[in-house]
Amino acid sequence: MTLSFLIPAIILLIGAAAANVLRNLVHCVLALTLTFAGFALLYLGLGAEFLGLVQLLVYVGAIAILIVFTVLLTGGGVQGERHVLSPRWFQGFVLSVLVFLLLGYGITKSSFTTHAATSVDSYPVSLIGDRLMTNYSLPLEILGVLLTAATIGGVVLAIREPRQQTKESE
């Protein structure tokens, strides 16, 4: 167990636990941002520097901001909600504990044969680009189409319709 595993792991667990425990919506989102940053640290420690930076840019930079904007637009963090948990939260909690116990049982019982864990050599970005442009060019194109469709879909869903038009259509 090395330090490059231990420090991000502690950050991750604290962030995930805080996101579950805290009651204020904005505090929960901040704890989640901490968790995303912990993942980025973990990726850096695993020798995936590029992915660590992508994680920082996409999750901490974009998704956390999106979530904060949605909190702002829905007025969620302002009024003090008395019940933040769903009525049947206890069943959900038991379910997630059971899922963790099952996964942990499977992980500890199985024997993994690991290779090359000694050298944490990083791979140059040119190799990643090479792979993306040769072996993975079709998935990359499909991903471009998907992101375009998602952008258009997000705008269409979030755009405000004129009031009178919706009244007439009903």
Next chain:
Amino acid sequence: MTSLALYLLLAAMIFAAGLALAVTRRNAILVLAGVELMLNAANLNFLAFWRFGPHPEALTGFLFVMFSIAIAAAEAAIGLALILAVFRQSRTINIDQIEQLKG
């Protein structure tokens, strides 16, 4: 215990935390955030298997995580836009108070 198993256990913990967040909260934003947490835990599994697998130079798990992050970004954008649309219809984003799908 190998270091691969440690990474997998950590990912399992985060997955369980994300699942708990998704199923115990009333607020739709936090449900979506729990889903994001679970996706991240899955990404960590991919990266751990890539790093400790036999052929890390093939970059298979690495590129899988890259595609997964891009799809998660699209999913978050669509999900949050849906939450905004639902909020505009029913003035609430508590998922136990949203009772009708028809706007």
